[in-house]
Amino acid sequence: DQQVKQNSPSLSVQEGRISILNCDYTNSMFDYFLWYKKYPAEGPTFLISISSIKDKNEDGRFTVFLNKSAKHLSLHIVPSQPGDSAVYFCAAYDRDDKIIFGKGTRLHILP
Amino acid sequence: GAVVSQHPSRVICKSGTSVKIECRSLDFQATTMFWYRQFPKQSLMLMATSNEGSKATYEQGVEKDKFLINHASLTLSTLTVTSAHPEDSSFYICSARGWGRDASTDTQYFGPGTRLTVL
Numbered sequence: 033d034q035q036v037k038q039n040s041p042s043l044s045v046q047e048g049r050i051s052i053l054n055c056d057y058t059n060s061m062f063d064y065f066l067w068y069k070k071y072p073a074e075g076p077t078f079l080i081s082i083s084s085i086k087d088k089n090e091d092g093r094f095t096v097f098l099n100k101s102a103k104h105l106s107l108h109i110v111p112s113q114p115g116d117s118a119v120y121f122c123a124a125y126d127r128d129d130k131i132i133f134g135k136g137t138r139l140h141i142l143p
Numbered sequence: 144g145a146v147v148s149q150h151p152s153r154v155i156c157k158s159g160t161s162v163k164i165e166c167r168s169l170d171f172q173a174t175t176m177f178w179y180r181q182f183p184k185q186s187l188m189l190m191a192t193s194n195e196g197s198k199a200t201y202e203q204g205v206e207k208d209k210f211l212i213n214h215a216s217l218t219l220s221t222l223t224v225t226s227a228h229p230e231d232s233s234f235y236i237c238s239a240r241g242w243g244r245d246a247s248t249d250t251q252y253f254g255p256g257t258r259l260t261v262l
Binding site for chain 1: 147149175185186189192234236237252254255
């Protein structure tokens with residue numbers, strides 16, 4: 033039973049445009065969410081996080097939006113750059129403080 | 144951001160041998176360390192959680208006698224794959240949770256991973 037879902041396994045976006053990666057969760061007790069970026073054969077790199085008391089958090093080109101009523105969050109990258117091509121994992125802390133990951137979305141930035 | 148190192152980055156071993164992977168948090172003390180395994184094109188699977196000085200907590204389905212975890216200090220954890228077999232070939236990633244230098248909250252930071260190939 034997946035508690036964190038990333039329904040799009042891949043996404044292609046033109047360089048310079050906005051990339052929007054989506055994530056849904058099922059557990060209303062989750063109160064902290066994170067996005068990680070991962071290149072092949074490397075460990076995930078922390079990108080940005082958001083607490084459930086906020087609905088938006090911005091860091092440079094990256095913005096995460098949280099819609100608690102819909103149990104949905106999204107990561108916006110603008111403008112998209114070639115180096116953004118990677119797998120992006122959405123994650124949430126469960127009540128035991130363990131990170132639960134989604135399956136990831138592979139983002140391709142097209143030239 | 145905080146740095147977590149893993150050693151070795153790649154290891155090839157014969158079936159039946161044991162392999163030790165080290166994980167270090169380089170610029171912060173990790174309250175908790177985690178070990179993950181990633182199969183090709185799949186998400187990271189948590190294997191176990193360890194706190195310094197205490198026994199690791201293993202996830203369901205993970206054999207604790209096969210995957211030995213030692214958390215010797217607040218900056219070092221080791222994973223030993225005992226009597227490795229080809230099905231243990233995978234990408235193993237450690238993670239350390241703590242307060243990185245610029246962090247406003249404690250965050251989980253990941254190592255670069257170790258590619259294990261068992262022949």
